[in-house]
Amino acid sequence: MADPLAGMPPLANRGKRLVARIIDALLIGVPLGVIMYFAFGGFGYNANLRSFWQDLVYGLVYFAYDGYMLxxxxxxxxxxxxxxxxxxxxxxxxxxxxxxxxxxxxxxxPPIVPCCGSVFWLVNVVWCLWDRPYHQCLHDKAAKTVVVEATR
Structure with missing residues (x-):
């Protein structure tokens, strides 16, 4: 069986993947956090489902951003x-x-789902630490993708 990565750039370093996610989270989270602060009148994470709605909005916006860009x-x-x-x-x-x-x-x-969604998300993102040979997270496996060095 031929290696699917033959002819592709090398797999991306896990550290680069982490920093890229941090950049994206800040790019979406900071402006959205400011908007949400004014829309919800603060960051009350134990007040009347406010946290759920804030998590829902963040999850949907990040989904739209990530999906569109990819x-x-x-x-x-x-x-x-x-x-x-x-x-x-x-x-x-x-x-x-x-x-x-x-x-x-x-x-x-998944983080939109109370309690167990965050646990799944954590397992998802750390999966690449032990996955062989392609260092895929569960979201990579679901989509049959890998993260590689960009040649452009």
Missing amino acids: TTRGQTVGKMAMRIRVAMLDNGATPVGSPGWTRAAVYAL
Whole structure:
């Protein structure tokens, strides 16, 4: 069986992947946090489901951002800054359409589910620490993608 990564750039370093996610989380989280602060009158995380609605809005906005960027460019702003990209495992192409949106959904939407959603999200993102040979997180496995060094 041929290696699907043959002819593709090398897999991205896990540290670069982490920094890219931090950049994206700040890019979305800071402006959205300011908007949410004024919309909800503060950051009360134990007041009348306010936290749930804030988490829901953040999850949906991050899903839309991640899905759009992956399906159109194969990279988010954070991935561009770190010079990495998402590629289809079978051919290295940009995850256009369903794969990009599936990857974004499995990453961004589980924390919306109270309690167990955050546990799934944590398992999802640390999965790449022991996954072999492609260092995939669960959102990569769901979409059949890998994260590789960007050649552009």
